[in-house]
Amino acid sequence: MYLSLQPKPDIIRNMNHNTESVAVSEHENRLQKRALYESEGTNPFAYAYNRTHTIADALALAAGCGPGEKTTHQVAVCGRIKAKRGHGKAMFVNITDQTGTIQLYASVNDLGDLTHFERLDVGDIVGVQGALFTTRRGEITINIQSFALLTKSMHSLPEKYHGLQNKEARYRQRYVDLIANPDVMAVFQKRSAVIQQVRAYLHDQGFMEVETPVLHHIYGGASARPFTTHHNELNQSLYLRIALELHLKRLIVGGFEKIFEIGRVFRNEGVSFKHNPEYTLLELYQAYADYTDMMALTESMIHGLVVATYGSPTVTYQGQLLDFSLPFKRVSMRDAILNEAGVDIDTVSDADMVALLVAKGIEDAASMPRGELINEVYDTYVEHTLIQPTFVVDYPVETSPLAKNHRDKPAYVERFELIVAKMELANAFTELNDPVEQKARLQAQQQSRDAGSVNAHGMDDDFIEALSYGMPPTGGLGIGIDRLVMLLTDAASIRDVLFFPHLKQIVT
RNA sequence: GAUCCGGUAGCUCAGCCGGUAGAGCACCUGACUUUUAAUCAGGUGGCCGAGAGUUCGAAUCUCUCCCGGAUCACCA
Numbered sequence: 001m002y003l004s005l006q007p008k009p010d011i012i013r014n015m016n017h018n019t020e021s022v023a024v025s026e027h028e029n030r031l032q033k034r035a036l037y038e039s040e041g042t043n044p045f046a047y048a049y050n051r052t053h054t055i056a057d058a059l060a061l062a063a064g065c066g067p068g069e070k071t072t073h074q075v076a077v078c079g080r081i082k083a084k085r086g087h088g089k090a091m092f093v094n095i096t097d098q099t100g101t102i103q104l105y106a107s108v109n110d111l112g113d114l115t116h117f118e119r120l121d122v123g124d125i126v127g128v129q130g131a132l133f134t135t136r137r138g139e140i141t142i143n144i145q146s147f148a149l150l151t152k153s154m155h156s157l158p159e160k161y162h163g164l165q166n167k168e169a170r171y172r173q174r175y176v177d178l179i180a181n182p183d184v185m186a187v188f189q190k191r192s193a194v195i196q197q198v199r200a201y202l203h204d205q206g207f208m209e210v211e212t213p214v215l216h217h218i219y220g221g222a223s224a225r226p227f228t229t230h231h232n233e234l235n236q237s238l239y240l241r242i243a244l245e246l247h248l249k250r251l252i253v254g255g256f257e258k259i260f261e262i263g264r265v266f267r268n269e270g271v272s273f274k275h276n277p278e279y280t281l282l283e284l285y286q287a288y289a290d291y292t293d294m295m296a297l298t299e300s301m302i303h304g305l306v307v308a309t310y311g312s313p314t315v316t317y318q319g320q321l322l323d324f325s326l327p328f329k330r331v332s333m334r335d336a337i338l339n340e341a342g343v344d345i346d347t348v349s350d351a352d353m354v355a356l357l358v359a360k361g362i363e364d365a366a367s368m369p370r371g372e373l374i375n376e377v378y379d380t381y382v383e384h385t386l387i388q389p390t391f392v393v394d395y396p397v398e399t400s401p402l403a404k405n406h407r408d409k410p411a412y413v414e415r416f417e418l419i420v421a422k423m424e425l426a427n428a429f430t431e432l433n434d435p436v437e438q439k440a441r442l443q444a445q446q447q448s449r450d451a452g453s454v455n456a457h458g459m460d461d462d463f464i465e466a467l468s469y470g471m472p473p474t475g476g477l478g479i480g481i482d483r484l485v486m487l488l489t490d491a492a493s494i495r496d497v498l499f500f501p502h503l504k505q506i507v508t
Numbered sequence: 509g510a511u512c513c514g515g516u517a518g519c520u521c522a523g524c525c526g527g528u529a530g531a532g533c534a535c536c537u538g539a540c541u542u543u544u545a546a547u548c549a550g551g552u553g554g555c556c557g558a559g560a561g562u563u564c565g566a567a568u569c570u571c572u573c574c575c576g577g578a579u580c581a582c583c584a
Contacts, residue, residue, distance in 0.1 A: 025553080026518060026535055068542085083544080090541040107541055122534080135542045159519040159533050161545050166515085168576045180519085224583065269583045270509085279584075417584095424584055455583080480584050493577095504575065 026156045030121060034152050044152035049127035052076040056099035062132040062140045069134050075142060076129040077102065078150065080179065081122050083160055091117060092141075095126060098185075103141040104128055110145050117144075123153030123179075172506075174499050190309070191485045191497055195262065197308055198282060198481075201301050207258040207284060212247035214240060214264070220463070221245030221402070223455040224267040227277075240266035244283040245402065245476065249431060250466045252285050252474050260284035262481065273493040274423055277502050280481040285431070289475035291414045294428040295391055298418055298477060299328050302389070302425075302484070309488050317421050317487055320387055328389040328418070333378060336392055341381040345374050345396070346411070353377055369448075371398020386419040401441040401457055403429035420487060428477040435467035 024032070037044040053061070053075040061073045079095035079102075090107040091114060106117045110130070120126060130144040158164040158180040170177040170184075177184050199209065217236070219226040221243025229238050244261045251259055265281045286293065306313055306324040313324045334345050341356055353373040357365035360380050368376060374396045386392070394406060395415040403413035414430035432438050442459050449456035485497040495501035 024536080029535075085543055085546055086540085087543060087546080088540040090543085092543050092546085094544080103544075105542070109541075133542095135544090137542070137544075139542090139544070141542080156518050156534060159545095161533070162520045165520065166576085168515085169519095171576090222584080265584095267583070270581075272580095272583085273578080275583060281584085427584075478584085483584075506575070 030154045046150045049078050051078050054099040055097045055102045065134045067138040068136050071132045073132045078127045080125050105141045106144045123157045125151035187489045190489050202260050207260045210259050216241050218460045220457050220460050227266045227268050246463050248285050253466045253471045257287040276494050282479040285476045287472040290430040294475040294477040298426050330391045332393050336382045371396040375399045384422050389420045391416045401445050404432045426479045431474040431476045433471040439464045
């Protein structure tokens with residue numbers, strides 16, 4: 001795509017031999033204004049402005065003011081010009097700061113001469129000072145006594161009514177999107193609030209926030225392909241982390257009992273409406289707890305976030321009503337598969353599962369080991385049926401190399417995922433802490449990796465060494481923050497909750 | 509990586525059974541001292557994503573490529 005918000009080469013035409021009708025591009029027009037300010041000795045890029053009120057504060061001051069009423073409140077506010085309406089010897093302008101939008105009224109009565117004010121363009125950032133009043137139509141307005149150009153904008157803004165719609169331009173030039181589409185700023189303010197609330201909740205529960213390395217020698221903690229990088233001085237290959245898990249568990253070994261990290265992880269996989277190559281993951285670990293404790297914590301925290309955001313436990317997400325009332329639904333993976341695919345994974349033969357998968361077009365099912373078959377049947381038959389918040393509980397051991405064997409059911413591990421609107425939102429287990437068992441599991445992973453499985457874990461000897469010192473019984477939980485924010489902002493795509501989602505570079 | 513949809517003025521979009529490139533907003537000129545998607549009159553502005561082909565003639569038809577979106581696949 002030609003990035004159309006960039007200035008095109010300036011075009012000066014004189015089509016009808018009339019010297020008055022020389023057309024100048026908007027960008028050129030503004031460059032000329034910049035030069036004009038300089039020739040007048042005015043810096044069109046000021047250093048600061050003595051603001052007395054935010055726009056929201058100013059609006060609040062005049063809140064009780066009726067139509068046509070004047071006040072004695074003097075305010076000095078700053079913001080970007082969003083609209084101009086010339087009216088002969090007067091002019092209305094709307095300016096926006098981070099807190100809101102307010103109307104300005106400039107007239108020859110107070111400014112004497114509107115020449116300099118009229119020179120301002122939509123997009124410019126100004127500071128204005130004056131008294132609050134309310135127009136006949138009831139809009140709170142500042143009657144300008146003085147003003148200053150703070151920053152000259154060299155581009156025109158997108159259309160005032162439709163805003164910026166082109167998705168590619170919105171993602172690539174998010175700053176324009178933020179200027180043009182007020183809803184976008186609200187989404188990211190909500191994202192920040194959600195993360196702040198998560199932190200507050202966890203601190204309240206006695207968790208300590210920690211930070212662990214992003215650069216790993218051995219990647220693990222999830223099934224994913226990593227990004228590879230290189231340390232020049234040490235001449236070492238390094239990986240960007242795909243999970244936080246293995247370092248956080250080392251800290252549990254070290255004696256911390258309740259810790260969490262909110263960090264960026266990187267997965268070298270495809271991009272979609274729910275996948276971005278880098279995303280924000282919350283992981284927490286609690287000593288002396290198991291996955292039932294993690295389930296209670298997950299429920300409590302997410303329920304609290306929904307209520308804090310919407311004032312009730314229900315959310316409309318993409319037209320569907322989601323009910324986060326406590327407790328969330330629970331279903332074992334075995335029962336879920338029994339309901340949707342009609343087979344009991346405790347007794348069904350591998351051949352029957354292969355047949356189920358081939359029927360859905362998964363041709364390479366015959367080569368899958370049993371655990372992967374079960375997982376695939378679940379993905380194919382069950383996951384897309386889970387709209388309401390549902391804990392899917394107890395997973396086959398083969399696909400969960402870091403989770404502890406189920407205390408009652410030998411073929412399973414103690415693990416759950418929380419599925420909402422068909423998306424995996426959380427994943428948790430009772431952590432495997434037997435170093436011998438863990439080593440055997442990772443060796444099995446290593447074997448399938450050697451056999452060509454690119455997502456299988458590699459052996460991490462230091463992690464096994466850490467477990468060998470003794471990790472207390474531990475519950476662990478991971479929550480995809482971006483997806484959580486999607487649910488809480490009704491965002492259809494993960495790109496809408498990331499300031500700068502990953503896009504291909506434009507090669508020119 | 510596969511399939512489908514899209515890319516036309518600064519922005520939002522028409523035009524697509526081939527025949528001189530359009531509207532609204534923005535911008536420029538003029539009028540207007542409480543407007544608010546202000547209004548009224550006039551005007552400027554295009555490598556129609558890029559390249560090749562078919563044709564007397566291509567925004568329009570064909571092919572290749574680039575970028576985006578949706579659905580898959582992989583994954584959280």
